[in-house]
Amino acid sequence: MGYKAKFKVWRGDAEGGDLQDFTVEVNEGEVVLDVIHRLQATQAPDMAVRWNCKAGKCGSCSAEINGRPRLMCMTRMSVFSEDETVTVTPMRTFPVIRDLVTDVSYNYEKAREVPAFAPPEGVAPGEYRMEQVDVERSQEFRKCIECFLCQNTCHVVRDHEDNKTNFSGPRFLMRIAELDMHPLDAHENRAQEAKTDHGLGFCNITKCCTEVCPEHIKITDNALIPMKERVADHYYDPILRLFKRTNK
Amino acid sequence: MTAGTTAPGRAQISARTLRTDRWWVQPAVTVAVLVAFIIYATIRAFQNADYYSAPYISPFYSPCLATNCVPGSSEVAVFGGWWALSPALIILIFPLGFRLTCYYYRKAYYRGFWSSPPACAVAEPHGKYTGERRFPLVLNNIHRYFFYIGLIFNVILTYDAVIAFRDSTGAWGHMGLGTLVLLANATLLWLYSASCHSCRHVMGGRLTHFSKHPVRYKAWTLVSKLNTRHMFFAWASLIGVALADLYVALVAGGTITDLRFF
Ligand code: SF4
Ligand code: SF4
Ligand code: FES
Numbered sequence: 001m002g003y004k005a006k007f008k009v010w011r012g013d014a015e016g017g018d019l020q021d022f023t024v025e026v027n028e029g030e031v032v033l034d035v036i037h038r039l040q041a042t043q044a045p046d047m048a049v050r051w052n053c054k055a056g057k058c059g060s061c062s063a064e065i066n067g068r069p070r071l072m073c074m075t076r077m078s079v080f081s082e083d084e085t086v087t088v089t090p091m092r093t094f095p096v097i098r099d100l101v102t103d104v105s106y107n108y109e110k111a112r113e114v115p116a117f118a119p120p121e122g123v124a125p126g127e128y129r130m131e132q133v134d135v136e137r138s139q140e141f142r143k144c145i146e147c148f149l150c151q152n153t154c155h156v157v158r159d160h161e162d163n164k165t166n167f168s169g170p171r172f173l174m175r176i177a178e179l180d181m182h183p184l185d186a187h188e189n190r191a192q193e194a195k196t197d198h199g200l201g202f203c204n205i206t207k208c209c210t211e212v213c214p215e216h217i218k219i220t221d222n223a224l225i226p227m228k229e230r231v232a233d234h235y236y237d238p239i240l241r242l243f244k245r246t247n248k
Numbered sequence: 249m250t251a252g253t254t255a256p257g258r259a260q261i262s263a264r265t266l267r268t269d270r271w272w273v274q275p276a277v278t279v280a281v282l283v284a285f286i287i288y289a290t291i292r293a294f295q296n297a298d299y300y301s302a303p304y305i306s307p308f309y310s311p312c313l314a315t316n317c318v319p320g321s322s323e324v325a326v327f328g329g330w331w332a333l334s335p336a337l338i339i340l341i342f343p344l345g346f347r348l349t350c351y352y353y354r355k356a357y358y359r360g361f362w363s364s365p366p367a368c369a370v371a372e373p374h375g376k377y378t379g380e381r382r383f384p385l386v387l388n389n390i391h392r393y394f395f396y397i398g399l400i401f402n403v404i405l406t407y408d409a410v411i412a413f414r415d416s417t418g419a420w421g422h423m424g425l426g427t428l429v430l431l432a433n434a435t436l437l438w439l440y441s442a443s444c445h446s447c448r449h450v451m452g453g454r455l456t457h458f459s460k461h462p463v464r465y466k467a468w469t470l471v472s473k474l475n476t477r478h479m480f481f482a483w484a485s486l487i488g489v490a491l492a493d494l495y496v497a498l499v500a501g502g503t504i505t506d507l508r509f510f
């Protein structure tokens with residue numbers, strides 16, 4: 001059954017803005033993005049919102065709904081009661097462009113700083129052979145849809161703008177983990193670089209990235225903590241270093 | 249004060265968080281339980297009494313390593329008569345260090361005690377943040393050493409549970425509720441250690457080619473399964489240790505008598 005829902009949507013740009021009130025129709029089975037589209041169609045034709053797939057796969061519609069970082073297209077209206085006011089704001093870690101649209105270039109800059117997969121010497125493309133058990137672990141990380149909700153929620157940069165220079169964020173530390181665990185990657189010292197160049201030490205494993213990931217990737221348990229352990233192998237474990245273990 | 253969600257360029261919203269759920273419940277419960285445990289453990293560690301009632305020894309006092317341990321509780325008195333304090337203080341530093349550097353407890357106390365962050369998407373009250381890069385928090389990186397020491401403690405506490413199958417005169421073939429309590433405690437501690445992230449790393453996590461190490465891969469798979477429950481084992485074993493100590497304290501103090509099965 002349809003009903004009239006109360007919405008508060010942040011509208012404005014880098015110069016300023018505020019939460020504006022709307023009363024809008026909601027029908028059974030709808031998600032927050034449907035309601036935002038209805039607002040565009042009926043009351044606020046110039047409301048800016050980024051979206052593409054409406055299926056939780058493109059990672060475009062990231063926002064904060066009642067203060068929680070989520071995909072608008074994957075947040076069902078049925079999780080709210082009919083008398084609840086639903087507040088929608090843009091992600092609060094990245095510069096706002098307009099309304100619900102933010103400038104996520106921080107993430108693309110950090111992505112570029114991660115050295116690409118290094119092909120093993122003497123193996124031509126097409127000759128790569130891997131065992132399933134060896135690639136399985138990093139395949140989990142490839143489910144990432146680059147919605148940047150984890151980057152947005154991580155308090156290291158969310159609450160401290162100045163850390164953006166030195167911290168790549170969970171998504172790209174996970175990318176380093178993916179490559180470091182890759183059976184054919186020939187790039188040496190990924191773990192060391194995670195510490196020195198990408199700020200792994202900033203992470204205090206409080207797991208908010210994991211909590212908000214719409215793909216349910218266990219970022220902290222399966223990427224960040226294993227990388228911290230690999231860093232410990234190199235920097236904080238003098239006994240292990242005596243044995244000069246290879247980790248192949 | 250460095251700017252966070254109010255930094256220039258970001259959407260201007262002054263609220264610290266717009267979350268409408270009770271996000272503060274979780275950190276509050278964490279703090280309440282941990283504080284209760286710390287108070288209880290401190291009192292018991294300094295009490296220096298009621299920790300042994302043959303054949304049961306409290307996990308807070310095992311191994312009892314000083315000559316001032318009550319008769320029967322100590323098998324190796326490494327610390328001579330000069331040690332006048334409670335013998336619990338000699339050893340508790342190790343389980344304390346193990347839990348303080350544990351990846352799960354780190355999350356719990358950073359959120360609960362230090363509000364860094366108190367909950368996801370709730371702004372932390374601190375102006376500056378350096379994470380685990382500096383002293384003292386950088387010390388959390390030695391967690392694996394505490395993990396190894398924790399294994400030694402597990403062996404000792406398992407031994408305590410096994411010898412609780414002897415009666416107070418030392419004859420085998422006894423079992424009381426206390427035996428069960430010590431067994432349960434040892435089991436929970438093993439599960440806590442086995443599910444540890446450092447354990448997972450040592451078992452196989454540090455490898456890149458599982459296919460070359462089938463046995464370690466198996467071990468890693470098993471530990472990974474336990475690891476998903478690490479938080480549960482962390483709490484269960486913490487409460488287990490306190491209850492085991494309480495049980496021994498009540499029996500040793502004469503408040504209750506041990507229920508004897510055979
Ligand atoms: S676990 Fe680390 S990377 Fe993830 S949100 Fe927390 S501090 Fe950031
Ligand atoms: S890891 Fe998860 S939360 Fe982070 S960008 Fe990828 S899909 Fe989004
Ligand atoms: S629109 Fe593609 S993830 Fe929501």
Ligand code: FES
Pocket residue numbers: 346350351352353391395440441443444445446447478
């Ligand atoms: S991670 Fe918790 S005990 Fe090691």
